[in-house]
Amino acid sequence: MDKKQNAIPRIVIIGGGFAGVQVAKKLKNQPVEVLMLDKHNYHTFQPLLYQVATGALEGDSIGFPLRRLFTHQKNFTFHMAEVDRVDPAINTVITNLGDFTYDYLVIATGANTNYFGNKELERNTMPMKNIAEAQNLRSLILQNLEKALVTTDEMERNALLTFVVVGGGPTGVELSGALSELRQYILCKDYPGLCNADMKVYLVEGKTELLAAMSSPASVAAKKFLTEMEVTIFNGVHVASYDGHMLKIDDGTVIITRNVLWAAGVRGEIPGGIPPEVVAKGARIITDDINRVKGYQNVFAIGDVSAVTTEANPKGYPGVAQVALQQGKQLANNLMSIINGKPTMPFKYNDLGTMATIGRNKAVADLGKLRFQGFFAWLLWMFVHLLSLAGFSNKAIVFFNWAVGYFTRNSDNRLIVHHFDTKTMMTDPVAR
Numbered sequence: 001m002d003k004k005q006n007a008i009p010r011i012v013i014i015g016g017g018f019a020g021v022q023v024a025k026k027l028k029n030q031p032v033e034v035l036m037l038d039k040h041n042y043h044t045f046q047p048l049l050y051q052v053a054t055g056a057l058e059g060d061s062i063g064f065p066l067r068r069l070f071t072h073q074k075n076f077t078f079h080m081a082e083v084d085r086v087d088p089a090i091n092t093v094i095t096n097l098g099d100f101t102y103d104y105l106v107i108a109t110g111a112n113t114n115y116f117g118n119k120e121l122e123r124n125t126m127p128m129k130n131i132a133e134a135q136n137l138r139s140l141i142l143q144n145l146e147k148a149l150v151t152t153d154e155m156e157r158n159a160l161l162t163f164v165v166v167g168g169g170p171t172g173v174e175l176s177g178a179l180s181e182l183r184q185y186i187l188c189k190d191y192p193g194l195c196n197a198d199m200k201v202y203l204v205e206g207k208t209e210l211l212a213a214m215s216s217p218a219s220v221a222a223k224k225f226l227t228e229m230e231v232t233i234f235n236g237v238h239v240a241s242y243d244g245h246m247l248k249i250d251d252g253t254v255i256i257t258r259n260v261l262w263a264a265g266v267r268g269e270i271p272g273g274i275p276p277e278v279v280a281k282g283a284r285i286i287t288d289d290i291n292r293v294k295g296y297q298n299v300f301a302i303g304d305v306s307a308v309t310t311e312a313n314p315k316g317y318p319g320v321a322q323v324a325l326q327q328g329k330q331l332a333n334n335l336m337s338i339i340n341g342k343p344t345m346p347f348k349y350n351d352l353g354t355m356a357t358i359g360r361n362k363a364v365a366d367l368g369k370l371r372f373q374g375f376f377a378w379l380l381w382m383f384v385h386l387l388s389l390a391g392f393s394n395k396a397i398v399f400f401n402w403a404v405g406y407f408t409r410n411s412d413n414r415l416i417v418h419h420f421d422t423k424t425m426m427t428d429p430v431a432r
């Protein structure tokens with residue numbers, strides 16, 4: 001078992017996402033020991049995963065080494081470890097590297113894809129919650145375009161060129177727009193044997209409008225933009241089944257496709273050892289207004305994995321980056337207040353606004369009472385996301401890729417680095 005090396009409090013953070021990183025940063029120069037555990041050694045900028053999946057960016061440009069983020073923070077230690085479970089009774093985290101004790105535990109494990117218990121959909125559709133999954137999706141898209149170019153089976157060719165995105169939130173809308181632009185600007189250039197009319201893009205959303213968490217003008221504008229980009233939209237319906245070839249919607253629609261991209265829901269990544277009675281619907285850990293897990297004094301949960309449930313906010317806050325960032329900063333302050341015997345401050349989310357991009361010169365933005373769509377919203381979306389990336393090198397690389405893509409309507413990131421096997425959902429290195 002890992003032992004503390006000194007008498008100062010140890011704060012163990014599980015997860016190197018937006019929330020976990022903010023806690024650790026805010027604790028810099030404080031008289032505490034900060035230990036972060038994550039199964040990856042990098043932080044992922046998830047809002048741009050869809051651009052990795054569609055070949056606009058390379059995966060490395062949206063990931064940043066966690067150790068580099070904290071190079072100058074002397075009270076910080078990182079271990080790349082897979083957490084098996086936590087044992088609050090003995091203040092211990094059990095991992096594949098051994099056991100780590102803590103004085104305070106912060107669970108910031110984020111969320112994963114939610115298939116709502118449907119194993120068939122989980123087995124046959126493509127998720128996109130991390131860099132590896134985005135790269136798998138890119139491989140699948142490009143491999144199926146290659147197959148469509150040479151197959152002599154007309155039905156199979158149509159299936160390979162049909163893309164269905166499930167979920168009409170920001171991820172689904174952005175992914176649908178990116179696929180439409182791939183069809184418009186890339187398909188004929190890279191695959192002269194195919195044309196724009198061959199490739200079809202569908203978006204399936206269970207709610208009656210897209211971007212349901214945003215304003216009505218944003219929802220209407222997003223649907224208008226996508227319709228103009230020839231994306232076929234199904235609202236108010238749900239996917240009933242998909243066997244890898246035939247997708248059935250509960251309104252009776254049947255779509256033959258080899259490409260179903262799942263962006264319809266998330267569930268918290270809850271480590272073992274957390275009792276089910278403190279887990280809310282949607283797999284989020286129930287916490288009080290300072291993000292302390294119900295029933296515990298020194299265990300906290302923040303970000304997508306937590307649900308701060310109050311009378312005014314019975315469903316918890318939305319799973320967006322701004323909530324995670326603000327909770328991380330506030331929790332760090334509260335932890336120091338607890339350690340120093342001072343009063344804590346309840347978390348209150350300051351909604352800075354919501355944005356989504358649909359495509360070239362097309363985006364929607366809700367910033368308080370200001371709501372606008374189109375070119376200016378698109379510029380603002382790019383500016384905010386560029387500044388939010390970790391590391392100067394990533395900012396420079398992404399800006400350069402965006403500039404090249406804008407002026408050439410092309411990119412150099414459409415590499416099939418790994419073959420993706422849809423039967424086993426595994427990647428194998430391309431033989432050299």
